[in-house]
Amino acid sequence: MSLNSPIEWTEGTWNPSTGCDKISPGCKNCYAESMSNRLRAMGQKNYRNGFEVTIHQHMLCRPFLWRKPKMIFVNSMSDLFHIKVPNEFTENVFDVMQHADHHTYQVLTKRSHRLAKLAPRLPWPENVWMGVSVEMENFLFRVDHLRETPAHIKFISFEPLLGPIPDLDLTGIDWVIVGGESGPGARQMKKEWAVDIRDRCLDSDVAFFFKQWGGFNKKAAGHKLDGRTWNQFPEV
Numbered sequence: 001m002s003l004n005s006p007i008e009w010t011e012g013t014w015n016p017s018t019g020c021d022k023i024s025p026g027c028k029n030c031y032a033e034s035m036s037n038r039l040r041a042m043g044q045k046n047y048r049n050g051f052e053v054t055i056h057q058h059m060l061c062r063p064f065l066w067r068k069p070k071m072i073f074v075n076s077m078s079d080l081f082h083i084k085v086p087n088e089f090t091e092n093v094f095d096v097m098q099h100a101d102h103h104t105y106q107v108l109t110k111r112s113h114r115l116a117k118l119a120p121r122l123p124w125p126e127n128v129w130m131g132v133s134v135e136m137e138n139f140l141f142r143v144d145h146l147r148e149t150p151a152h153i154k155f156i157s158f159e160p161l162l163g164p165i166p167d168l169d170l171t172g173i174d175w176v177i178v179g180g181e182s183g184p185g186a187r188q189m190k191k192e193w194a195v196d197i198r199d200r201c202l203d204s205d206v207a208f209f210f211k212q213w214g215g216f217n218k219k220a221a222g223h224k225l226d227g228r229t230w231n232q233f234p235e236v
Contacts, residue, residue: 008223008231009177009209010073010106016060016093017078017085018046019053023110026135026160029185032077053084060092063100074107081111087118094122101127104236108133108157112145119149126236129175131155136163147172153234158197159211161189165197170204174234180214180221189214194225207232 005013018036022028032051039047046056063072074080074097080090097105108131109115115132124130130151132142135158146154153174158165160181170176178197180189194210201208210230213221223229 005073005076007073007076008211009233011071012066013073013076014059014062014105015046015056015075015077016062016096017053017055017075017080017082017089019049019051019077020079020082021051021053024135024139025162026110026133026139029160029181029183029187031183036077053078053082055085055089060096063096063103066100066103069102069104071104071106074105079109079111080107081109081114081118083111083114087121090118091122094124094128097128098123098125101125103127105129106131106155110139110142112142116145116148124150124152126152129153129155129234131157131175131177133157133159134165135160137165137167140165140167140169143169143173153236155234160187160214161193161197162187164190164193168197168200170200170206173204173206175207175209175232176201177209177211179211180218182212182214182216182218184216186215191225198225198230207234209233 036047036051040050104127106129110133112132132146134142134156155175157177159179178194181187198208208230210225212218212223215221
């Protein structure tokens with residue numbers, strides 16, 4: 001677990017499981033894969049299997065040891081709803097989030113079918129925010145699955161945004177994050193794609209967070225859209 005995260009929309013990360021595999025175009029240049037392999041080379045025990053899905057029972061207690069309230073991104077290096085993560089383990093993670101309730105948890109998945117399947121079995125305290133990643137229009141079904149859950153705060157991460165989202169329905173959505181892909185081989189995000197999503201958020205009174213333009217040098221590209229910073233969070 002990292003006490004300080006470079007991810008702009010969170011404060012810390014907690015990885016009770018690590019590893020994943022690619023299921024859609026947004027996964028092509030996965031930062032977690034390259035970082036996992038780098039950490040394995042450095043001898044980090046939790047990454048001894050590289051990017052293979054691995055659960056870490058010893059990590060379940062970590063939020064209780066983190067005394068100061070934090071906004072925590074859960075499984076930044078994996079997907080909690082991956083088919084190789086046992087149902088019981090996912091339930092245990094949610095149980096920890098329910099009881100270590102001095103933190104706010106952000107859970108993000110591309111595997112929305114499994115999210116919808118497991119949702120009735122999970123506790124949904126108000127401090128758990130549930131989100132789905134959508135990189136292109138043909139993955140909007142993930143948002144429909146998210147809407148089926150009892151999560152109090154529901155959010156969408158359009159990162160990396162790889163195409164326009166003309167039929168975006170924000171019914172029941174509390175927060176939207178938009179970002180371009182970064183690093184070697186980054187695919188370009190067009191301004192009009194991001195502006196259209198922002199305008200839909202403004203029209204629907206949905207909090208909007210513009211993370212970055214991305215590119216090989218994301219710092220140089222910056223994170224301003226139409227000359228201003230958009231760093232809104234949902235009202236809780």
